[in-house]
Amino acid sequence: MNPDQKTAEQSQLAPVVLEQITANDDTYILIEWLVPEGDLVSVGEVIFSVESSKAIEDVEARHAGRLVDCVEAGGEYGVGDQLARIELVH
Numbered sequence: 562m563n564p565d566q567k568t569a570e571q572s573q574l575a576p577v578v579l580e581q582i583t584a585n586d587d588t589y590i591l592i593e594w595l596v597p598e599g600d601l602v603s604v605g606e607v608i609f610s611v612e613s614s615k616a617i618e619d620v621e622a623r624h625a626g627r628l629v630d631c632v633e634a635g636g637e638y639g640v641g642d643q644l645a646r647i648e649l650v651h
Contacts, residue, residue, distance in 0.1 A: 575624040577645040579611070579638050582620075586613045588639045591632065595619070598631045602647065609634075609644070626650045 579589060589611035596608045607619040608628060622628075626647040638644060 573649050574629075574646045575626070575649055576643045577608070577622070577628075577647060579640055579642045579644055580620075581640045582611065582618050583613045583615060585615075588637050589613055589618075590637050591634050591644065592617060593634050594628075594631055596622075596628055598628055598645075600628055601650070602626065602628050611638075622647065624649055 581587075582589065592610040592612050594609050596602050596606065602608055602622040602625065604622055604625050606622050608622045610617055610619050612618075624647045626649045629646050629648055631645040632638065632642075
């Protein structure tokens, strides 16, 4: 594969990154994926739930496409960690 093809393929994947949800928490427990890996998601669709020190929060997709490369549910992840990727739909 030539380098141009690799760059084009990489640009079609959007990371799903854990963002700061509550002011006092830097880590969250990924409770469950609400969309199975490999399924299509829409912008604004709830795709997973995380637990903070005070509540369980649902997190929405920021891109439309196929959900891939999901990390394991039940783990503790920090703000900025990549939890999955979305293959963008054109």
